């Protein structure tokens with residue numbers, strides 16, 4: 346009988362656990378990147394406080410922020426890129442979790458302009474069709490207006506590349522985002538493989 350998997354229900358615990366999973370998968374970029382989950386009362390997004398790496402986050406380091414950037418709960422500072430979470434959660438009904446990281450491999454891969462192809466089975470969770478791409482800026486998403494733009498570019502897809510910056514992924518529930526190492530693990534091997542000009546073995550039948 347398979348062991349039961351325990352997924353926390355407290356948003357602070359969800360965010361802290363998600364951050365540590367991202368740390369374990371090598372997605373830390375100093376203090377950047379975040380996991381966000383919706384507030385059950387609809388007040389905004391719970392995200393990790395600023396100034397911490399993924400591996401440092403505990404439930405006490407998670408804050409509730411509204412769409413205007415005001416901290417409604419928690420004691421830490423609010424990440425400047427909070428609009429990624431608040432605007433995607435506001436625009437996509439049923440979204441249960443948003444992940445944003447500056448994974449090194451995604452930053453490098455997205456700068457090539459190439460389309461991401463699945464080179465492993467987990468890659469088929471994201472493509473085809475082509476992963477969404479936000480191209481208005483590679484800078485930090487600092488304002489609600491930019492957050493709206495990012496949400497619009499993502500549409501109903503589950504992942505979005507931001508060239509020179511990172512990726513955003515969103516799904517219906519917290520457990521679905523356990524695969525968020527996928528875009529990061531796909532990027533560099535994909536670029537390297539095609540850089541050698543070898544024949545392509547398609548994982549998804551065409």
Ligand SMILES: [Zn+2]
Pocket residue numbers: 377378426445446447485486510511
């Ligand atoms: Zn970012």
